[in-house]
Amino acid sequence: MSQLSFDKADQLREFFFAMLESIPGGLLLADRQGQLLAANRQAGAMLGLAGVSIIGRSCWELLERALELEQSALEPLRRPGGRLLIEQEEGRDRGGPRYLLIARNELQSPFFDVGGFFLSLEDVTYPAMVEDHLHRRKRFAAIKELAVSLSQELRNPLGGLELYASMLERDLGDDPDYRRITGRMLAAIKTMNHLLDNVLTFAVQPRPEMKPLAVKPWLDKVLADLAPLGEATGVRFAARYGHRQKEICGDAAMLEQMMLNLGLNALESMPEGGEVELVTRSLPASRQSPPLLEIRWVDRGRGIAADQRDRIFDPFFTTKDGGKGLGLAIVHHIVESHRGFIRVDSSPGHGSVFKVFLPDNVTQE
Incomplete structure (x- = not known):
């Protein structure tokens, strides 16, 4: 049995592409800007791109055209850890729609200036798998909507409380006992604002x-x-x-x-x-x-x-x-x-x- 050797760059490159093609699902590898660096045959088949040259193109433009989506629909995949479940009409020969799950994973090293991401594509058409993914997506969408709504609703009364507490601190500032009380009131308001920031950050995950x-x-x-x-x-x-x-x-x-x-x-x-x-x-x-x-x-x-x-x-x-x-x-x-x-x-x-x-x-x- 011959032993693998990676002494030469071309040998390592061949092994890398062999590994990509051996992955059961589809895979698109991109740099930080979303330009495609590599893709396996499974990804081309899932996206209907067999025989099409896609290297160097924007993965967002590619997905938009192949899946017939608006750019806004791809927004979850622009964030680390993002996931997107796509329903595709496949015709009567397939017996109904096909469901494609796309997940983003980061390629990042804390020690070197190397970065990028890969998108994994998985056919999850089996009803039990689809139902699980759909329920999870709806649940997190509801949590996100509730978190954003609550944060917006509570900001105004908290802002009023902070203003009144500051005015009270100014008017009663000569009394150390009152000053201590108003100081604690302001600290509690800051804590509540910070908790709202946490909920909003978790829901939106801004860049x-x-x-x-x-x-x-x-x-x-x-x-x-x-x-x-x-x-x-x-x-x-x-x-x-x-x-x-x-x-x-x-x-x-x-x-x-x-x-x-x-x-x-x-x-x-x-x-x-x-x-x-x-x-x-x-x-x-x-x-x-x-x-x-x-x-x-x-x-x-x-x-x-x-x-x-x-x-x-x-x-x-x-x-x-x-x-x-x-x-x-x-x-x-x-x-x-x-x-x-x-x-x-x-x-x-x-x-x-x-x-x-x-x-x-x-x-x-």
């Missing part, structure tokens, strides 16, 4: 608008927002800045939301009070990774059991009474959408350390 962001002012603002929440539970927030970056590139609102989620997670893990530390440092480029900004949240709370650590970033998974299980799932989504990654070290009774690594993709002095 980040990447712009230069000053690191220290961003982190200072997060700590200032968390301070009054910590006062109510006896938790102090401290910072040790060791980073050299003046700026990174990212979406300011999403990154602020991510950091608030991590700060609140640390706060909630310490019901008896204590200190939470925010620590930063710069990691230089290496053969395995670009320059990185590392941000650590260090708490001394209850910690996380080993069998739960792999699940804490899953939506709706929570270890807290009354928790919704969205905070850390949104953290994971925001970090990944910024091409970063997150790690957690924890043990029950000894607290946790959440480490966020963001690419330093703004030139520094």
